[in-house]
Amino acid sequence: MNGRERAVAGKAEARTAHAARPWEKNIRRVTPYVPGEQPQGGRLIKLNTNENPYPPSPAVREVLKAMEPDMLRKYPDPSASALVNALAGYYGLNPEQVFVGVGSDDVLGMAFLTFFNSDRPVLFPDVTYSFYPVWAELFGIPYETCPLNADFTIDPLDYDRANGGVIFPNPNAPTGCFLPLRQVEEILRHNQDVVVIVDEAYIDFGGESAVSLLGRYENLLVVQTFSKSRAMAGMRIGYALGSPGLIKAMQDVKYSYNSYTMSLPSILAGEAAVKDEAYFRESVEKIIRTRENAKRRLAELGFTFPDSKANFLFIRHRTVGAKELYDALRSKQIYVRYFSGPRVSDYLRVTIGTDGEMEELLRFLEEYLDAPAKRGSRQK
């Protein structure tokens, strides 16, 4: 039990009146990841969980409409071959280089469990996906964070030291910063004795994937998801691409936990989505155009932000605090993400929505920032 777990167990005891029950002594106590809120209701603008504003490929609808319930009574193919083959074809890889799971969190969690078994610390950035330390603590994996540069970029030299593995998102979250491929390769060159995971949840929005490095680095695992660029967060599909050795090791762990992770609808709808490349390209390009337009408008309003290559912007206003803006937006049913941690509490993470949604956001910000006096009175 590390310090954090102990603190949490302590809190749990304080919370419940029955903490002394004997069967409670061996329960694993953890601090879970807190997902972004999922507000319900029609008239709201949801720019807080990096979902795609456009629906998935129409081919997905056809697959679901054609599903006969009788197909559901059997276990699905445990290797999810239809989906694995579609992904292998799309990336020009071998099916033995593709692992699929229940969203990229499942894939990443399984990768932590499979590959990070060293006594040396796993390294990742200090400002990054907040699930990394949660998995490390769940599985008792030592870790250390490497501070990002002042402009939120990753310094590859920080990862040039003894470690038990490396993981970072590219583009990084919640900053949106993209690490150029030659720097990704620099990290790989310095870390040939451990597994290096590049978490590419947002790669399709303008970054360049490390998939092209797979042929040269057998210790590289690239993780991607259907939840963002493919607009299928509700279907729960993520995947890892890597050398057959890495993928086999993950399969073995998966088959030691749950043989049948992928439901039949996920396998078939995922396959259909991958095959509709034209639709995919088109909706991703729409989001990129909207993002670049939002960058111009936000800069005019006095916001600064890293040059995001993801489907979100990490913005800070030169005079108005992030928490204040978050609350003001929320009161208008516009949901963005606010993180209270060190280095990030001045920022809001804003998902790129449709042009219409972004227009509503920008108009509200325009008005709000234009009326500080009114704002003051509203706030008391």
Place this chain on the structure above:
Amino acid sequence: MNGRERAVAGKAEARTAHAARPWEKNIRRVTPYVPGEQPQGGRLIKLNTNENPYPPSPAVREVLKAMEPDMLRKYPDPSASALVNALAGYYGLNPEQVFVGVGSDDVLGMAFLTFFNSDRPVLFPDVTYSFYPVWAELFGIPYETCPLNADFTIDPLDYDRANGGVIFPNPNAPTGCFLPLRQVEEILRHNQDVVVIVDEAYIDFGGESAVSLLGRYENLLVVQTFSKSRAMAGMRIGYALGSPGLIKAMQDVKYSYNSYTMSLPSILAGEAAVKDEAYFRESVEKIIRTRENAKRRLAELGFTFPDSKANFLFIRHRTVGAKELYDALRSKQIYVRYFSGPRVSDYLRVTIGTDGEMEELLRFLEEYLDAPAKRGSRQK
């Protein structure tokens, strides 16, 4: 690394020419569970993985047909409330007493991770679901098995000793034996300082659920699945029922691994299936009638078996070996399950199919057992 893992790592090294690669040293090596084969093709009789021969409720079809792809672009409700509430209503429990996951393997795996953190061994029967030792080894949990009685029944007294937790299926697999509820309670009475898991994957086929004991035992976790009685193996839905304290601990671990495990189709189709109780009862009763008929016929053919309360029979012939029968059936595209381990290698596990499927199986067995001479010549 225990002996078994070491042996496997050794095998892996022998297998691959590149085992000396430095990044391979920290990979978790495990012996995965081997699921029953999933043969493909039209003209085959699949009685090997305990699937339901009847389709799920027609309400499931309606849900899938009505799904708009636009609903898939958002993350699903991480608490899967619609499904949780339907299950709570069905069992007369509080929603805080229900945990859902990606099939009961996901739920059981998470329960192992959450509750079995003692240095003392977890106890389960020697002949039982073969995934239990796999999870224990994956998570480094010590365990000991308690030999079943000669008739394959569980002796509750075997579980009356210091341990780190208890788990057993009821009815047990692959035997089909049901442990009467007063004996389940005897195990609970002797194990109030650990979590006791009753794995009720097959309970709907004639057993009596330990759900009725939940009010008296806060350390009891009952696990069930949609894969058997509800005919939805392809949808991946399992669940656990227990005291709010146990469920909260599992939720915390789940939210430390993957917040969004249940896809939207699984949540909605699962909810619809639970609400169609009439259809469920009817199809379960059909299977029970077919099973009881199969028992009579198999006994006439010289088979013995425990008195199964599950949707399968665990049969042994008085003269012909199980492996021989398995191979003969397989050559006729009739798939049943054969386990090669100690105590069980004389038996076949035969899933209860439709009346028509069972008739084909029984007719083949009749003919085969009637013609030992012919059989001998076929075998050489």
